[in-house]
Structure formats: structure tokens, C-alpha cells
Amino acid sequence: MAINITFPDGSRVSEQPGTTIRDAVGRWNGGAVATTVAAKLDGVPVDFGRPLEKSGTIEPISINSAEGLSILRHSISHVMAEAVQDLFEGVKVAIGPSIEDGFYYDFDFKDTFTPEDLEKIESRMREIIADDRPFVRKEVAREEAKRFFAERGETYKVELIDDLPEDVASVSLYSQGAFTDLCRGPHVPSTGTMGAFKLLNVAGAYWRGDERNRMLQRIYGTGFPSVDELTEHLRLLEEARRRDHRRLGRELDLFQMNDEAGPGLIIFHPKGALLRTIIEDWERKEHLKRGYDIVMGPHILKGDLWKKSGHFDHYRDNMYFTEIEDQLYGIKPMNCIAHMLIYKSKIRSYRDLPVRYFELGTVHRHEKTGVLHGLMRVRQFTQDDAHILCTPEQLNDEITAIANFVADAMKIFGFDYEVELSTRPADSIGSDEDWARATTALRKALEGSAIPFEINEGDGAFYGPKIDFKLKDVLGRKWQCATIQCDFALPERFDLTYVGADGDRHRPVMLHRVILGSIERFIGVLIEQYAGAFPLWLSPVQALLLTVTDRHIPYGEEVYRKLLDAGVRAERDFRNEKLGYKIREGQIQKTPFMLVIGDREVEGKTITPRQRDGKNMDALTVEDFILHVRERVDRHE
């Protein structure tokens, strides 16, 4: 009896049961077969060679789609696992999924894999690919699969099967040649369909991502349908290395990290400190404009306060402590405590709310050595932190205003971002009702502004749920910067109150929020975003003055003076070097403007700006140049 198959374009064909999807697709559109790696049968991804059993819809998955790419990479990971087991005796396989930029497979092996091993594995993979072995799917009973892997000593697979929900009666196995893996699939039809791949590096990874478990060896690789796409991806990796803020930070003389000073501590050089000052000045201005008050708190506060706040019980491992005259003091990892003390300094009326306390607050957090990374992850950093105390009724407007603030800031710096809502973690304080209220408030504000978001279960702060803004840089990498946290717990613990219109005392709600997050991290992201070529308004040096010969120095000094007086950040290179040499150095430093001063300029009382893109502006007076710079700085260019 024939069955009816519907394709995405609406066309229907009649097929005999047992016909493969491949054949059906071939009859529908012969051209599609070559680029198809699998298909969705009634919306469920399955192998291209799967026989049809009943009527339904088929949607081919192209190797050029995101889903197809993921299937390809997953298949490559199986081939890699086979190659590894071929080459090395006693390797156990764990898991090997496709990931955003490629794939990995985790192995348990007594020896360690070296970069040379990766080459050997790649060669063996090419042999397997040349064999063009089909990926064969087999559905077996759960117990049979367990026996199968137990006999082969594949204890990780046995554990995976044991942990399946009880109602799962059977699992699927995929084999290519002699290698069989527990796998949901689908896979590409055969090992001949592998596109272009490359193994990249080997790293440690805990079994099931739990640090209490055994550490396995993870081999990372990437794969693409074509060699060209692989080459382009490798070029992007190279580009990322070229933009690395640690490298540019040294080359542009922005900051250093110093072994003698200690890990995770940044020393800002004049240009880095200037860049930071520009950003911080912008922050102060923006916050005052938006109704925040600037405050400043101490770096250390008595231990009892940290006990009261819950930090001592829930955040102690991340804190540093010191002792003064037998009194325990905690070095602040967050800025909220002092802000609450400011709130408590007098009786507050509902008419005073909301209050918004802003501080460029420098905090210290103990980070494990292995996580430190340039400016992105450090032990001392400064947050553009604020705490807003408001009535429950004001909560929505305040959260919305912060989200708008984030949107405005990200626009100025040229970033896209994604939003996540993180809910209550296991280790936390406060009542269930308060957590529910806080989470709802955050969600409603996002929904009210039609901001799309994803839920990140159990990832909130210990005192409240949070909205995280993950900023995306030009290379598509994501960074956590802005965050809004809704907190009913700390106002309770510190007994913060306001007098309501009814004359009674009420509890305010506290919002913790940062816009750029850590200034250090944000600068790191900015360096990579702009590849060190900062826009004019941020550039520590906006204009570099270059003399052609020594006789132009007096006029050069005059110009330099005028620029400084006008607030233009200028530097001089009046050395006795050829112009081309000075320009090369200025260009390497990515200076927005180089102002050339020679006979023509001295005579006409002008300067000739050379832009970073290599083009010259027409000669103009210093005054006109200053106006030009000011206009562009005002537009945040």
C-alpha cells in the first residue's frame, strides 16, 4: 500500500513503504540529493538513508544549512574517535558532539595526546574517509546496548545508558566499519561525505563537566563542507589572534601585567589610563544625565557587615580579608554595602524614591588561577556600578530605563547583544515568594519593552535573579558586560525602609546594575572590537604632529600648544627622521590623525591632516581642525 510524502514546496509524491528518504528526495528534486546530508521526517531529523514507513512530510537538510553543518561535524567527530581508537591502545570514548565552531570528542587515555598525535590522527581519518564507509544505524534494546559497551570496556557509554530516563526502552547505535558509538544521530550517509576538516588542539575537560569527576582529554577540531570555508574559518582564528587585546595592549603601550606585581592585576600605562579616563568621564556624564547620584565607598568594610549581607556565607571563597587591630575586615567584592549605608543614613520618604547611587567601584575577587585572562578576567576591576532603591511599583520603569541605558551605550560603542534571564541558584538567600516577585519583575520589564531573551535556569546571583546582556563583538564572540539584578533580600537584611503615603514603613526593592560591567573587561573587548584602531572620541592620542625637518619645529610647537589648549589629545614626533618613517610608526600605533608640518604649512599657517585610512585631508587652519575634531567627538565617532 502506497504512502504519501509531502515536500517543503507543497508537492506530494506517492511512495512504497521501505523506500529510502534519499530515493524519495531524488524523485522529488534530483538536484537536491548531492547537497543533502539528512532530512527532517515529520520535523524530526533522521538519516538520509532511513526507509519510509508511513505517510508524512520530508524536509531535506542541506549540508549548507546550520543543521547540516552540525550533522557533518558530529559525523567527523565519530571518524576522529575511530581513528583515535585505531591508533592508541586502551582509549575509552566519552562524548563527541558538534559545537558552535566545530566539534570535539572526549577520551580517557593513560598517555597524553601531543600535537604530533593530532597529525597522525588526521592521517588515519583521511584513510577512513577514503574507505567511504556508510554510517549504519541500528536500534537495539537498552540492555543489549549496555552489554555491548560493557564487553568493550566502554564504561562511559554504559554510564550514559544507565542515566537515560527509565521509560527509554531502546537506543540507537551508529557504526562506520568496525567502530560503533552510542548516538542519537542523524549522521551523513557515509565517511566519504566529510568535507574539509582540521584538528585544532587538545585540552583537559571534566567528565560531564563536573570538576569532581575524572579529567578527560578533549580533542577539538572543526569542519566545513568545502576547503574554502575551512580556510576562511582558519583565517578568522588568525584574525582573532591578531586582535588579541593582550598583544595590542603591549604594542599600543596601554597596560602591562607583571609577574612581580601578581597575576590578575592590571597596571595601566599613560595611554591605557587615558583611554580608561575617557570612558569613565563619559560614564559620569551619562549617569548624572539619567538621574543618578555619584557616591564613593571604602574598599574595606568590617567583617560583620559581610556576615549580615550574606556574602560571608555565600561568597567568602571569592573574597579577600584582612585584619586591623584584631578586627576582621573584608575587601569589597561588590559595591552594594556602602550604598545601602548611604540609604540608611536618614529616613526616606516614598517621595525620595527612586534613589540611584552610582559608583565607579573598584572591587577585588579571588579568581582561581586558571581562569585569569588578560583584561577579561582579573582579580581587581572597576565596575560602573549602581544600586537603585525604589518602591515595588517603580520597579518596572526602573528596569526598563536601565535596559534603555544599555541599548544606548551599546549603540555608541557599536555592539550587538543578546539578553538572558537567570533564575534562582542552589546557593542563595531570600524567600521563594521574593524570588518569584523579583523574577517576574525582570521578565515583565523585558516583555514590556519587547526585548527577546532566553532563560538561564539557576544562574542568578545569590541574592536575586538577573538579566544578563551578552555583547557580541565583530568576530561574533560573546562577552558578559551589562547586568541587572533584582534584590528583595538585602533591603530586608539591612532593614531598609521608606515612609509611604500611608505613613507606614515599607521595604524598598534594590536593583544592582552595571552597564559596561567591568571597565577592564570592557576595554579588552573594545581593543579587540576595533583591533586597536579606536574611534576618534576614545583614542588616547587623537593627533600626532610630524615635522618634515628641524626648521619646522617652532611652528609645530605653536600648533601643539593650540591643540592642547583646545582639549585635543595631541603628541609630537619632532625627531630628525624621514617623514615616511614617522608616518609608519604613527600608523602602527593606529593614530586617527597625523598632522604634517612642512614648508607649505608654515607658510600658509595651516596643517595637513593624514587620516588613519591613509588619505590626506586638504590643508586647513588649526582652528578649523579643532572644530572638525570636536564635531566628530560629539557624535562619538
Add this chain to the structure above:
RNA sequence: GCCGAUGUAGCUCAGCCGGUAGAGCAACUGAUUCGUAAUCAGUAGGUCCGCGGUUCGAAUCCGCGCAUCGGCUCCA
């Protein structure tokens, strides 16, 4: 914190099987006074990450520690 790799001049890197350290760029000095990405010549520069061990002798081999890099866990 865990797994792995790495650590030589300011930077990038070479240095074989253990025999006492080298290049390019940068720096400094001199000459050159020059118009849009590198003028020429010379000089100087090293705790070979640190400590200990093996050895007649260690940058090189071994151990411990520190730091960095790539990941994992964690996170702004």
C-alpha cells in the same frame, strides 16, 4: 583549582646528542635635514623564569615552585 603545553635580549624567535649565548626589529651614538608605511654606519644589551639536584661541566637532563598560553569548572 584541574588537564596539557610553554618560559632564551624591550619584542618576535634560533640555539643539534650536556662543552660556557645568537639573528631581525626596537634602544643608544654619530652622520644625514629629507613631504606621506622602514636613510646609513657604529655601539650597547642576557639571573637562558626561580630554587634545588645529577654531572668535571646544565639554557639543554631530573625534581619542586612561579608565571603565561589553550581548555574544563567558575565568572564582571
